[in-house]
Amino acid sequence: MSLIRYSTRRVLQAVPVLLGVVAITFALINAAPGNPVDIMLGPSPNQAAVETLKAKYGLDQPIHIRFWKYLVNLVQLDMGRSIYYDAPVTAKIAQRLPATLLLMGSSFAFAIAAAVPLGVVSAQRRNKPTDHLTRVVSLVGVSTPSFWIGLVLILVFSFHLGVLPATNLVMPWAPPSAVAGASTRLGVLVVAGEHLLLPMLSLGTLQMAAITRIERSSMLEVLSDDYVRLARAYGVKERTILRKHAFRNAQLPVITIIGLQLTTAIGGAVLTETVFEINGMGRLIVSSISRQDFPLVMGTTLVFAFVFVVGVILTDISYAYVDPRVSYGDQE
Amino acid sequence: MSDPLLRVDDLQVQFFTEDGVVRAVDGISFDVHEGELVGLVGESGAGKSVAVSAIMRLIESPGKIVGGRIEFDGETLVEVETGPDGDPYRTEATMPDGELRERIRGREIAIIFQDPMESLNPVFTVGGQLREFIELNRDFSEREAREEAVSMLREVGIPEPEARYGDYPHQFSGGMRQRVLIAMALACEPSLIIADEPTTALDVTVEAQILDLVEDLQDRYGTSFVWVTHDMGVVAEICDRVNVMYLGEIVEQAPVDDLFYETKHPYTAALLDSVPRPDQTVEELNPIKGVMPEAIDPPSGCRFHTRCPEAREACTTTNPDCREVGFGDPPHRAACIKHDAFDAAYSGSPPLDAAAQQGFDVSLSGGETDD
Numbered sequence: 158m159s160l161i162r163y164s165t166r167r168v169l170q171a172v173p174v175l176l177g178v179v180a181i182t183f184a185l186i187n188a189a190p191g192n193p194v195d196i197m198l199g200p201s202p203n204q205a206a207v208e209t210l211k212a213k214y215g216l217d218q219p220i221h222i223r224f225w226k227y228l229v230n231l232v233q234l235d236m237g238r239s240i241y242y243d244a245p246v247t248a249k250i251a252q253r254l255p256a257t258l259l260l261m262g263s264s265f266a267f268a269i270a271a272a273v274p275l276g277v278v279s280a281q282r283r284n285k286p287t288d289h290l291t292r293v294v295s296l297v298g299v300s301t302p303s304f305w306i307g308l309v310l311i312l313v314f315s316f317h318l319g320v321l322p323a324t325n326l327v328m329p330w331a332p333p334s335a336v337a338g339a340s341t342r343l344g345v346l347v348v349a350g351e352h353l354l355l356p357m358l359s360l361g362t363l364q365m366a367a368i369t370r371i372e373r374s375s376m377l378e379v380l381s382d383d384y385v386r387l388a389r390a391y392g393v394k395e396r397t398i399l400r401k402h403a404f405r406n407a408q409l410p411v412i413t414i415i416g417l418q419l420t421t422a423i424g425g426a427v428l429t430e431t432v433f434e435i436n437g438m439g440r441l442i443v444s445s446i447s448r449q450d451f452p453l454v455m456g457t458t459l460v461f462a463f464v465f466v467v468g469v470i471l472t473d474i475s476y477a478y479v480d481p482r483v484s485y486g487d488q489e
Numbered sequence: 490m491s492d493p494l495l496r497v498d499d500l501q502v503q504f505f506t507e508d509g510v511v512r513a514v515d516g517i518s519f520d521v522h523e524g525e526l527v528g529l530v531g532e533s534g535a536g537k538s539v540a541v542s543a544i545m546r547l548i549e550s551p552g553k554i555v556g557g558r559i560e561f562d563g564e565t566l567v568e569v570e571t572g573p574d575g576d577p578y579r580t581e582a583t584m585p586d587g588e589l590r591e592r593i594r595g596r597e598i599a600i601i602f603q604d605p606m607e608s609l610n611p612v613f614t615v616g617g618q619l620r621e622f623i624e625l626n627r628d629f630s631e632r633e634a635r636e637e638a639v640s641m642l643r644e645v646g647i648p649e650p651e652a653r654y655g656d657y658p659h660q661f662s663g664g665m666r667q668r669v670l671i672a673m674a675l676a677c678e679p680s681l682i683i684a685d686e687p688t689t690a691l692d693v694t695v696e697a698q699i700l701d702l703v704e705d706l707q708d709r710y711g712t713s714f715v716w717v718t719h720d721m722g723v724v725a726e727i728c729d730r731v732n733v734m735y736l737g738e739i740v741e742q743a744p745v746d747d748l749f750y751e752t753k754h755p756y757t758a759a760l761l762d763s764v765p766r767p768d769q770t771v772e773e774l775n776p777i778k779g780v781m782p783e784a785i786d787p788p789s790g791c792r793f794h795t796r797c798p799e800a801r802e803a804c805t806t807t808n809p810d811c812r813e814v815g816f817g818d819p820p821h822r823a824a825c826i827k828h829d830a831f832d833a834a835y836s837g838s839p840p841l842d843a844a845a846q847q848g849f850d851v852s853l854s855g856g857e858t859d860d
């Protein structure tokens with residue numbers, strides 16, 4: 158029960174955090190020099206046209222009024238209209254978000270699925286060849302920038318071998334008719350997988366390497382803890398010790414790292430989308446910043462912040478799930 | 490006397506560190522008879538914990554048993570000999586790993602570690618951990634093991650054991666956790682329990698309760714104990730026989746009364762002198778001078794000669810073995826050449842200048858003199 162109480166509390170605590178994020182983003186954007194009206198009207202604009210446009214986008218009102226209006230609209234899931242696209246910000250985001258979520262989600266899934274067993278095996282075979290190999294791979298992994306990995310992958314698999322596409326993503330849920338080279342549901346999945354593979358690897362390698370390192374050192378530490386020694390002294394098999402007595406405890410630092418990796422993943426997504434020409438949130442935020450499309454910048458930033466906050470909450474809840482001490486205070 | 494339950498014979502454990510080889514346990518021998526509570530006492534770093542870990546072969550890398558034999562109930566848990574190439578190897582007689590794990594660990598020999606805070610896994614319930622080990626070591630079904638766990642918790646004085654069964658370790662106090670660990674050891678019905686400083690981390694009143702509990706349970710279950718401690722008070726209270734360890738060696742071995750009233754080794758005497766007693770004032774307390782040298786670079790001759798108030802020239806050259814020096818059964822042994830059993834020209838040898846031997850330790854203690 159205490160876990161549910163803890164989770165609820167954690168979610169509620171996120172509300173003021175998100176409010177703070179909105180306020181800071183809003184203030185930052187307004188503090189930045191230049192404004193969209195100047196850009197739209199070019200140099201030496203007609204004063205009347207400026208006033209009209211400012212009124213249209215509500216830029217003539219004082220900042221606190223604008224902020225309040227923005228909040229009221231935001232609660233109703235209205236983020237205003239993009240100046241550049243002349244379309245609702247939410248519509249634009251709804252169009253771009255799936256690709257980014259797919260990219261980030263799959264690269265995390267890949268990273269965790271590869272890193273956890275690698276780290277465990279590496280710890281178990283400490284200082285044996287498997288361990289050395291894993292350590293070299295993860296060291297290379299954490300020290301190589303993701304865009305460079307992306308470029309190399311493209312060069313090898315798309316350019317030289319020609320086996321995998323280098324641009325764009327295909328959504329696995331797209332109808333077969335909309336996907337080139339696929340006539341069935343299964344066909345769509347295959348094509349989607351082919352498109353996803355390289356971007357996923359290029360974004361996921363860093364996470365994979367970072368998680369492997371933590372998994373290994375955390376397992377090693379737990380394996381020398383007293384309760385593990387005690388289990389050994391009571392005749393528990395090494396396999397069971399690894400699987401049961403050590404594994405769960407060792408995941409605590411791993412969960413923390415996964416949560417932290419979310420920030421790097423967001424940054425990495427921007428680069429990966431650029432390298433692979435994926436129309437996702439990352440490219441949207443970059444282009445809207447250079448166009449000074451205020452409402453769109455606000456919207457995309459908030460969505461990233463939201464994704465991040467959700468990630469942190471999930472991290473905390475999994476932490477509490479693994480370690481009963483965390484939610485202890487939340488008992489009746 | 491009948492054959493001992495546990496016989497440790499010339500056990501040697503070394504740690505192969507980057508700075509060199511540490512002879513943590515350097516040829517110790519002792520035994521434990523059925524129903525006996527045998528103490529292993531000494532300062533920290535003397536090698537007590539390493540010695541008892543070796544019994545169940547729980548020494549972890551870079552440590553290694555490099556010599557000696559451990560017999561338990563007529564079976565050889567480990568026997569290490571040195572091959573012609575100078576490398577130690579385990580003989581044929583040594584019990585295979587799997588068998589040791591299945592038949593000995595937990596079932597025949599159980600262990601209680603020093604720190605009750607670290608010995609229970611924080612992410613599992615106390616009852617669950619207890620149940621798992623009972624299930625494993627007594628071939629019980631899950632339900633039987635659970636019932637046994639609850640009744641064992643009651644036995645060691647945990648109030649409302651059914652309710653506490655599902656609690657996590659952090660919901661127990663240190664003393665309560667140590668009771669749980671005692672329950673764990675007893676519930677597996679071993680013939681020998683190794684207690685590695687089990688009360689050191691607890692405060693004095695809780696320690697007293699735990700000692701009472703152990704005495705009471707030992708009377709009822711007849712389990713043998715090896716009790717590791719650095720506290721002579723604990724030794725006096727519960728041990729039948731005592732082994733005093735200094736720098737990886739046993740320097741005195743005697744029944745508890747003989748050890749206290751007919752002390753044969755200067756180190757034991759110094760240890761006893763440093764314990765507060767009701768018949769002594771604080772001014773009369775006499776802490777042992779200096780610190781124990783590192784096991785990586787032990788002094789030549791008798792290892793205690795750098796701190797021994799009775800050291801003489803002869804002590805720097807001979808390293809005495811632990812020999813019978815008194816009459817009686819069980820025998821009283823000591824490793825000090827001042828006894829006649831050694832015939833080592835101690836009496837004719839000039840005394841060592843203890844002050845010069847101790848170097849900076851004396852200057853730290855200021856104006857105190859040594860005699």
Ligand code: SF4
Binds near residue numbers: 809826827
């Ligand atoms: S042998 Fe010498 S130095 Fe060692 S304990 Fe005896 S008297 Fe002291």
